[in-house]
Amino acid sequence: MPSLEDELFPSTPGKFKIDRNHPMNRQFHRCFASTSTMFLWALFLIALTASYLSFQSFVDSGSRYFSASWGGIQWEKQVRISAQPHRTNGFSVVVTGAAGFVGSHVSLALKKRGDGVVGLDNFNSYYDPSLKKARKSLLSNHGIFIVDGDINDVRLLDKLFDVVVFTHVMHLAAQAGVRYAMENPNSYVHSNIAGLVTLLEACKSANPQPAVVWASSSSVYGLNEKVPFSESDRTDQPASLYAATKKAGEEITHTYNHIYGLSITGLRFFTVYGPWGRPDMAYFSFTRNILQGKPITVFRGKNRVDLARDFTYIDDIVKGCLGSLDTSGKSTGSGGKKTGAAPYRIFNLGNTSPVTVPTLVSILERHLKVKAKKNVVEMPGNGDVPFTHANISSARRELGYKPTTDLQTGLKKFVRWYLSYYGYNHGKPVN
Numbered sequence: 001m002p003s004l005e006d007e008l009f010p011s012t013p014g015k016f017k018i019d020r021n022h023p024m025n026r027q028f029h030r031c032f033a034s035t036s037t038m039f040l041w042a043l044f045l046i047a048l049t050a051s052y053l054s055f056q057s058f059v060d061s062g063s064r065y066f067s068a069s070w071g072g073i074q075w076e077k078q079v080r081i082s083a084q085p086h087r088t089n090g091f092s093v094v095v096t097g098a099a100g101f102v103g104s105h106v107s108l109a110l111k112k113r114g115d116g117v118v119g120l121d122n123f124n125s126y127y128d129p130s131l132k133k134a135r136k137s138l139l140s141n142h143g144i145f146i147v148d149g150d151i152n153d154v155r156l157l158d159k160l161f162d163v164v165v166f167t168h169v170m171h172l173a174a175q176a177g178v179r180y181a182m183e184n185p186n187s188y189v190h191s192n193i194a195g196l197v198t199l200l201e202a203c204k205s206a207n208p209q210p211a212v213v214w215a216s217s218s219s220v221y222g223l224n225e226k227v228p229f230s231e232s233d234r235t236d237q238p239a240s241l242y243a244a245t246k247k248a249g250e251e252i253t254h255t256y257n258h259i260y261g262l263s264i265t266g267l268r269f270f271t272v273y274g275p276w277g278r279p280d281m282a283y284f285s286f287t288r289n290i291l292q293g294k295p296i297t298v299f300r301g302k303n304r305v306d307l308a309r310d311f312t313y314i315d316d317i318v319k320g321c322l323g324s325l326d327t328s329g330k331s332t333g334s335g336g337k338k339t340g341a342a343p344y345r346i347f348n349l350g351n352t353s354p355v356t357v358p359t360l361v362s363i364l365e366r367h368l369k370v371k372a373k374k375n376v377v378e379m380p381g382n383g384d385v386p387f388t389h390a391n392i393s394s395a396r397r398e399l400g401y402k403p404t405t406d407l408q409t410g411l412k413k414f415v416r417w418y419l420s421y422y423g424y425n426h427g428k429p430v431n
């Protein structure tokens with residue numbers, strides 16, 4: 001039986017024969033034997049280390065695969081099917097914040113007219129995630145797949161853009177809410193700044209690049225006193241961190257337009273309300289409290305002046321979003337480089353008829369047939385602004401935007417939805 005040494009250094013018959021009994025050869029043989037043993041051990045150790053490392057990476061990728069809620073052949077198939085347009089020259093749109101209020105409405109409207117839609121949402125708990133899940137089910141019934149993930153996840157975004165060539169990005173994911181910024185400032189930086197940059201990086205690198213339409217906010221007008229608010233008015237006096245991050249978003253998107261040729265449309269939404277709305281907003285929480293017999297707090301401005309908002313109904317906002325996508329123009333970049341100028345646009349999407357907060361309350365009382373218990377207090381210094389009022393002539397001209405729903409009508413539709421979703425049963429969802 002050949003020794004290991006023989007296998008490594010086989011005798012070559014006919015050339016020479018080693019006399020193993022010669023003292024020199026015995027010495028040489030011992031030396032050789034120990035060198036080859038060391039060599040074998042070294043090989044063994046290298047193999048062991050290599051297999052350990054590859055096992056580790058297998059475990060890592062395996063655990064990532066099993067813990068991540070995205071990825072895999074089935075997932076890619078769902079994404080592709082959802083992104084598939086069903087009309088001639090239809091769009092393939094990724095809607096971020098698709099399980100959110102505006103995101104869910106825009107996704108449905110796009111799908112209904114034959115565009116392909118893939119949603120992306122992190123289902124965070126800023127407000128009741130069960131409402132977001134219910135919106136997800138609604139969208140799913142219409143063939144819209146929502147990816148459970150964060151806009152800060154670079155790998156996820158790369159994968160999405162790899163699987164689908166998106167013509168448009170409708171970016172509605174954000175940390176919303178004006179007053180919550182004092183409680184959790186970092187969540188605004190995470191979503192509205194870091195998340196925005198991560199998303200724009202993915203858009204800039206995509207080939208071809210999508211056109212981007214995204215949600216800015218009426219709050220960028222901050223302490224501006226010129227009414228109505230026009231896009232050219234000053235926006236350098238934000239009153240809240242929320243407003244500051246939205247304003248930063250306008251500057252950040254500008255640089256991506258300037259350097260990389262991304263087509264950008266920023267939409268300044270004015271206090272959007274309606275069915276499937278956000279529970280943190282006044283019209284929603286007032287409704288809940290009024291039905292539960294709890295008091296509501298109504299803020300009032302300096303010198304006892306009522307606060308007012310240019311409340312805008314969701315269906316009007318959706319039309320403005322679709323009009324923006326339709327007229328967005330193409331991005332010009334390729335391989336991360338700009339090849340020509342691309343559109344950079346900002347529009348107010350408001351209703352152009354501000355209503356005071358006490359009037360909002362009395363409309364709700366009428367629709368709910370319940371009297372509110374009001375606590376009127378002076379507006380705390382928490383980021384609020386006294387009033388908003390949109391000039392929408394640019395949006396009307398460029399997007400064909402024309403709001404048609406007044407607050408009375410819009411709140412009637414909201415209340416009808418609220419009662420069908422939660423019932424009168426103290427705001428608990430009906431099953």
Ligand SMILES: O=C(O)[C@H]1O[C@H](OP(=O)(O)OP(=O)(O)OC[C@H]2O[C@@H](n3ccc(=O)[nH]c3=O)[C@H](O)[C@@H]2O)[C@H](O)[C@@H](O)[C@H]1O
Nearest residue numbers: 176177178217218219269270271281282297298299307384
């Ligand atoms: O246009 C925007 O860009 C923003 O619109 C919305 O902010 P706001 O216009 O502040 O709406 P909202 O909170 O419903 O308060 C409405 C009114 O009720 C008053 N208000 C509020 C709460 C309360 O308890 N009492 C009260 O009087 C309050 O003082 C205010 O006068 C979105 O939340 C925000 O994410 C962003 O999109």
